[in-house]
Amino acid sequence: MHETSIALSILAAVEDVFRSTPGARRVEKIRIRVGMLSLVDPEALRFALSVVSRDTPAENAEVEIETVRPRFRCPHCGYEWEVGDEDVKRIADDPMLATLVHIHPDVVVKYLRCPRCGSTDVEIVEGKGVVLHSVVIETDEEKG
Numbered sequence: 001m002h003e004t005s006i007a008l009s010i011l012a013a014v015e016d017v018f019r020s021t022p023g024a025r026r027v028e029k030i031r032i033r034v035g036m037l038s039l040v041d042p043e044a045l046r047f048a049l050s051v052v053s054r055d056t057p058a059e060n061a062e063v064e065i066e067t068v069r070p071r072f073r074c075p076h077c078g079y080e081w082e083v084g085d086e087d088v089k090r091i092a093d094d095p096m097l098a099t100l101v102h103i104h105p106d107v108v109v110k111y112l113r114c115p116r117c118g119s120t121d122v123e124i125v126e127g128k129g130v131v132l133h134s135v136v137i138e139t140d141e142e143k144g
């Protein structure tokens with residue numbers, strides 16, 4: 001369900017690029033960055049995208065999904081750090097925490113502490129949400 005709504009918003013953004021490209025024929029490739037904190041299943045997203053793109057210029061486009069590891073920042077001392085696989089796994093394995101983060105990724109910071117100064121004021125730099133990274137459009141010009 002969640003993946004379908006994300007796929008629809010990605011498709012809308014892809015179609016915007018398509019419409020603003022002169023001589024656009026079809027969408028060749030879609031690159032997406034999936035933040036680990038979004039807990040979006042990349043394969044479910046890929047499937048949802050193939051379903052919602054039927055009968056659109058993005059039908060049969062190649063979909064590349066890159067997983068983005070979360071990065072956090074402490075506003076007090078300016079320290080920035082990445083979360084390790086074990087922390088991500090700990091969140092994913094806790095059903096209540098995983099559901100919370102899935103709905104509202106910002107809650108994860110309540111479970112974190114700055115490794116340098118111990119502050120509990122932690123900001124998410126990246127790793128939440130799903131972002132359309134780039135779109136490759138096949139145009140008339142390329143085909144001659």
Ligand SMILES: [Zn+2]
Pocket residue numbers: 074075076077078079114115116117118119
């Ligand atoms: Zn700090």
